[in-house]
Amino acid sequence: MAKRPVTIPDSELDVLKVLWDREKATVREVLESLRLVGREWSYATVATLLDRLETKGVVTSDRSELAFVYRPAITAHEVQQKRVKSLVEKLYQGEPGLLVLHLLKSHPLDAKQASEVRAILDDMTKMPDPNNA
Amino acid sequence: MAKRPVTIPDSELDVLKVLWDREKATVREVLESLRLVGREWSYATVATLLDRLETKGVVTSDRSELAFVYRPAITAHEVQQKRVKSLVEKLYQGEPGLLVLHLLKSHPLDAKQASEVRAILDDMTKMPDPNNA
């Protein structure tokens, strides 16, 4: 039956982001958070999106309170991983390095980030194989 | 009428990539290129995708030969820009630097790429504003 891979479309991602921020929330709370960010959705829309997310298994709900309380079941990090991986495969020949280069060429880093990058690079080249006996 | 933004779904991207590689191609040529990469689509499917791409204005066609010859009307670079921008906005708070850090942390660069990155960083910090009088 080969279940198709779980995808998270943009509108669902918007509600998921609220859950990441708030840790947990009811439909209404999500709705209000989204209002603050300019997303004017109806209550039903938000409910549908949460429902779809739950069906996909990326959020959980529990009904100890009056209304269902939803929580994220995956981390932002996981979603980032997947999206980046897919982007790199689709447009950068599976070479993350190409994307890095592209990013650096088009967007200057601030000083703090630049030094972080340097640190990482140094680590990387200093000890090529820390696990080797 | 606010026409919705041009999006290029994955399957269309696959055919567009062939056009980027070959510079120009007929439906049948695209079909064959895709076969080589493991994409077993019917002729009609490829034709539909090219048609949709043309409607969106991202490829052009000309019929000097027997069959239409399609050419890309946007560059891979443009598509990369858009996709990356959107990814950064959606998952990295609009901070390209965060994505760079993320990439470097999870994927080691090879030596060549690493030195390229260093070079770019050096340029960046050495002369913050080369255009300034």
Add this chain to the structure above:
DNA sequence: CGTATCCTAAGACAACTGTCGTCACGTCGT
């Protein structure tokens, strides 16, 4: 208890995607 509220469930619906089937048409070899 009666009713104003809030909540969920169900489903509707158009647009977009992924994938084709076909039919009519021009072309090419015989």
Add this chain to the structure above:
DNA sequence: ACGACGTGACGACAGTTGTCTTAGGATACG
């Protein structure tokens, strides 16, 4: 001239996404 064949236009169809309406159940409060 004729038939085999490649081509493109048209359209179909299910699944996904974006968004909402509404009906019906639980709650809370006078």
